[in-house]
Amino acid sequence: MNEIDQLARKIWDYMLMHHEIKSADAIFVLGSSDIRTAERAAELWHQGLAPFIIFSGKHGYHGDVVFEKTEAETLADRACELGVPRESMLLENRATSTGENITFTQELLKEKGLDFSSFILVQKPYMERRTFATFSKQWPGVDFTVTSPAISYEEYPSDEIDKTSFIEGLVGDLQRIKEYPKLGFQIEQEIPDDVWEAWEKLVELGYTRKCL
Numbered sequence: 646m647n648e649i650d651q652l653a654r655k656i657w658d659y660m661l662m663h664h665e666i667k668s669a670d671a672i673f674v675l676g677s678s679d680i681r682t683a684e685r686a687a688e689l690w691h692q693g694l695a696p697f698i699i700f701s702g703k704h705g706y707h708g709d710v711v712f713e714k715t716e717a718e719t720l721a722d723r724a725c726e727l728g729v730p731r732e733s734m735l736l737e738n739r740a741t742s743t744g745e746n747i748t749f750t751q752e753l754l755k756e757k758g759l760d761f762s763s764f765i766l767v768q769k770p771y772m773e774r775r776t777f778a779t780f781s782k783q784w785p786g787v788d789f790t791v792t793s794p795a796i797s798y799e800e801y802p803s804d805e806i807d808k809t810s811f812i813e814g815l816v817g818d819l820q821r822i823k824e825y826p827k828l829g830f831q832i833e834q835e836i837p838d839d840v841w842e843a844w845e846k847l848v849e850l851g852y853t854r855k856c857l
Contacts, residue, residue, distance in 0.1 A: 649850065650798075652843040653812045656819050657798045659840045660771045664790040669695045670761035671735075673789075675746040675776060676702020676716040679769045679806065681794040683720035686767050687727035689792070695765055698724060699753075701737040701746040735759075743772075743779045744830055751784070763788040770796055771815050775822055778831035810854075812847065817855030819844050824857060 646654065672695045674686045686698050702716030712719040715738040725731060737753045740746040754761060768776045770793040777791045802808045819840070825831040848856070 649812065649847070652847050653815055654798050655840055655843040656815045656847075657771055657801075659837065660774045660815070660818065661793075662773045662777055662791045664792060666694065666765055666790050666792050668693075669763035669765045669789070671695050671697040671699050671764055672767060673699045673750065673764045674701065674720055674767045675743060675772075676740055677720070677769050677772075678712070678716065679794075680720065680723050681796065682767050682769060683723035684727065685792065685794040686720075687724045687729050689765055689767070690724070690729050690733065691727075697733055697735060697761075698729060699735045699737065699750055700724070701740050701750050703739050703741050743776060744783060747780060747783045761787070765789070766791045768793055770794065770801065771818055774834060775818050775825075775831065778822060778825070778834050781832045782826075782830065809852070813852050813855045816844060816847050816852045817857070820856050 666689070672686045672689050674682050683700070686700075689695065690698055698721075700717040700721045702720070704712070704716060714722070717736045717738040721731075721734050721736055724734065735753060735757070737746070737749045740749045764780075764787060766776050766780060766789055768791070773791045773793050780789055780791075802811050819836070822831070822834050823836060823841075826833045
């Protein structure tokens with residue numbers, strides 16, 4: 646493994662929450678350009694861990710993939726292909742950020758008279774920690790766990806998501822974990838010194854396209 650991979654892998658490992666998944670009122674897929682999040686949600690649904698899947702997302706900023714439909718619709722279509730019935734899905738297709746995923750989904754559930762108190766949150770692997778920090782701040786009082794597709798660092802790049810863009814995403818998300826609590830978006834998360842040093846080195850190497 647070369648130096649860049651060693652640095653990025655250190656951030657990747659920090660981002661994973663390793664939650665033990667438990668049954669919930671709904672599986673909540675936060676907007677993503679990674680279709681594998683829909684596949685993870687369908688897997689959880691087929692395991693009987695929740696009766697509903699919520700798909701939230703319009704088009705996020707710095708998306709590596711631009712879908713013809715909204716993220717919510719595209720991810721829901723994939724889950725449908727995998728055997729999840731439409732009547733088990735709820736779609737929110739306005740959100741363009743993690744905070745909006747939460748806010749607009751809260752509004753959707755209120756409109757439908759649904760009072761969910763527990764969730765399995767699904768995101769791509771390197772956004773697990775930011776999802777945890779954002780949800781903890783913006784939806785207090787509910788029970789949740791965070792999960793992602795079971796993909797290794799080495800497996801994550803794909804035909805749609807190249808290696809450089811992937812590492813830029815890691816760098817941008819770690820910066821948000823550090824900066825967003827100051828803006829009231831997330832709870833504080835302790836960042837180990839070696840993880841932040843890896844971030845600084847990757848910034849020096851130019852992986853800054855998705856930084857604030």
